[in-house]
Amino acid sequence: MNDVYLSIGTNIGERYENLQHAVKLLMGTEGVEVERISSVYETAAVGFTNQADFLNIAVYVKTIHSSSEMLKICQSIENELGRVREFRWGPRIIDLDILLYNHENIETESLIVPHPRMYERAFVLVPLIDITPTPENKQLQLAHRTMEQLDREKEGVILWKTIDMVDEFVRFES
Numbered sequence: 001m002n003d004v005y006l007s008i009g010t011n012i013g014e015r016y017e018n019l020q021h022a023v024k025l026l027m028g029t030e031g032v033e034v035e036r037i038s039s040v041y042e043t044a045a046v047g048f049t050n051q052a053d054f055l056n057i058a059v060y061v062k063t064i065h066s067s068s069e070m071l072k073i074c075q076s077i078e079n080e081l082g083r084v085r086e087f088r089w090g091p092r093i094i095d096l097d098i099l100l101y102n103h104e105n106i107e108t109e110s111l112i113v114p115h116p117r118m119y120e121r122a123f124v125l126v127p128l129i130d131i132t133p134t135p136e137n138k139q140l141q142l143a144h145r146t147m148e149q150l151d152r153e154k155e156g157v158i159l160w161k162t163i164d165m166v167d168e169f170v171r172f173e174s
Contacts, residue, residue, distance in 0.1 A: 001033075001062040004070055005100040005131075007115070007124045008057050011045065012093040015055040016161070018081060022094050023059060024170050025077045031064040032073065038127035039163045044156035046121065051091045055160060058099070058127035067101045071111050074098065099128060103137045114139050119146045126157045 006026075010018040019040065027034050038058040045051045063070060074096035081094045099115045106113040118124045125147040128140075135141040163169045 001064060002066075002070075003100070003102050004061045004063055004067075004098060005128060006059045006061065006074070007095075007097045007099050007118070007127065008059060009043075009054045009095045009123070010093060011052045011054040012091050016040065018094050019055060019057055020170055021081055022077055022096060023057075023166070025080060026059065026061060026073075027166075027170065029073055033062045034059060034166050035062055036060040036131040037163055037166050037169050038130035039159055040161040041123065041127055042158045042160040043123035046123070054123065056123050056127055057163075058124070058131050060131050067098065067104070067106050067111060067113060068108070070098055070101065097124075099124065100137075100139050103139065119143065122147070122157045 008019055008022050010022075012018075023034060023037065026032055036059070041056050043054050043056055045054060065073065078094050078096055097115055098111065098113055099118050101113045104113060115124070118128070119142065125143050128143055129147050132140050132143070135144050
């Protein structure tokens with residue numbers, strides 16, 4: 001089984017439900033087991049800042065799929081939930097990014113792992129550290145060291161909702 005860390009974000013529509021839908025779709029994918037999910041964090045937009053704030057989570061999955069297959073799964077979930085790519089860093093209903101795939105460094109035309117900007121973004125690091133309290137590899141250790149140097153408040157990362165278990169997260173509230 002492969003260890004994969006994902007970042008999921010949204011700033012259009014029912015943001016919390018968008019995250020729930022994405023995780024449910026991951027859970028419903030054959031060969032993908034959602035093991036851990038971070039709490040939900042609200043963050044200001046990066047890049048194009050004239051847009052609504054994002055909700056972000058990190059998800060740890062175990063999978064039989066290759067990195068390229070996981071990329072296709074993530075893109076398929078984005079498409080199913082209505083993702084439209086109008087311009088870089090623009091508003092989005094959902095965004096799934098592969099942060100880490102095992103301990104590998106991957107560079108293809110369509111995928112770079114570790115994610116090329118993850119160490120620069122508190123909105124990625126805070127949720128990732130939430131699900132990796134004891135970093136098990138060099139990439140996660142670097143994430144922890146980098147986060148120690150960032151000011152969470154200055155970076156605009158605010159705890160929005162505490163999540164303790166995957167099942168708790170995917171349960172829709174009425």
